[in-house]
Amino acid sequence: MLPEAFTDRMQEMLSAEEYQAFLKSYGEPKKQALRLNPLKGDSGRFLELCPFSLTRVPWEENGYYFDSEDRPGKHPFHEAGVYYIQEASAMAPVPFLAAKPGERILDLCAAPGGKSTQIAAAMQGEGILVCNEYNRKRAEILAENIERMGVANAIVVNHDSAQLSELFPGYFDRILVDAPCSGEGMFRKNEEAVTEWSPENVELCAERQDEILDQAAIMLHDGGRLVYSTCTFAPAEDEGSVQRFLDRHPEFSLLSVKVPEGMEPGRKEWAEGGSDELSKTIRLWPHKLMGEGHFLAVLQKEGYNEKEERPSRYGYATPAREKDYEAYLAFQKEHLRRNREGIPVLFGDQLYLLPKGAPALKGLRVLRAGLHLGTLKKNRFEPGHALALSLKKDEFEPVCNLTVGEGFAEKYLRGETFETKGAPSWNLITIEGYSLGFGKNANGIMKNHYPKGLRKNW
Structure with missing residues (x-):
């Protein structure tokens, strides 16, 4: 049920043999994956306890495929932020951002939070991470996921890119632009993306991407890195967006990066006026790797990335x-x-x-x-x-540790009380050592302080 205009264009882009392999991939089951959260502690400990069947995602050290019969979203570990359920190809752009502890980093189009929490893991709690989302409801979901994953150094805001650039000119060391796009790479995963697609929407998305990238260029410090990504195959939004950006911004250049096996270079012939440099962009194809369609480019702004004082406006x-x-x-x-x-x-x-x-929060619509x-x-x-979710088990006293299979974690997540030992006090509730929330011991009864809006009906 793919749109005819879409298949006609893909047939023009690909050879006959490759086009048939591309079409065949739509009849194959989608691959599901999760990414472990090192902010919560030792990943090796989780792998020992893991109740799921996991296989490594090649391009993300914390990424794993899980089997279709597994239900990681219905496990207490999920509510503890031990992992984030994220499509494997969506994990690809952030490693190319090469985020480091202590830096100032912007995720400009951040909802629902998969890539933001991936960046946060690389920052190890040090530095400033600004996560922005223009849509208010999506920004609220972003803030919830930042919280669940125990991220302490993120500021979640709700602005369009032009408003943000007025406040943060030349402020960030690294910026991720995971741009709103026509979503062609998600057709196999999301039927709604198919019904919303049109050639006109591709053009609108390309125009929006140009504007967002221009604002990102303003906010990036000299010598900084910008990673641009989409989940579409449309050349106008991929190689085309990058080429138009380079034409408008000669202070930027594409970086050559080591590309994991299965990913392929972009093609200059798919962009109007495309240069040889476009071979440094990267495409992920669903018929060539275990993931959906994705595109990314790694750009650098000329100059030296000095660590001098850079206040916001x-x-x-x-x-x-x-x-x-x-x-x-x-x-x-x-x-x-x-x-x-x-x-x-x-x-x-x-x-x-x-x-x-x-930075001072004046002028910002702050959600977190x-x-x-x-x-x-x-x-x-x-x-x-x-x-609670930001703490490790050895950072709070006292701790009430629950174990998988005993049912107490599920009782806690439903908002129920349970019997316990120890003196009356606040307790950090953990599941197999991973922080889950707070409770208050009142004479042998653990009063439940899990937020009412998050409680489960498991």
């Missing part, structure tokens, strides 16, 4: 006064084994911790200001769910 965030969050400091002294570095900020009675060096520590109430502090 409104400078740096100002910390709250200690006297305004004394209840948290008492909680921290009693329960936390590691004091977190960052900038404490208050929004009413909600306490957040921004990453070190974070770093790590939500919790709520300041009269003479006490109630820790937030995000704080």
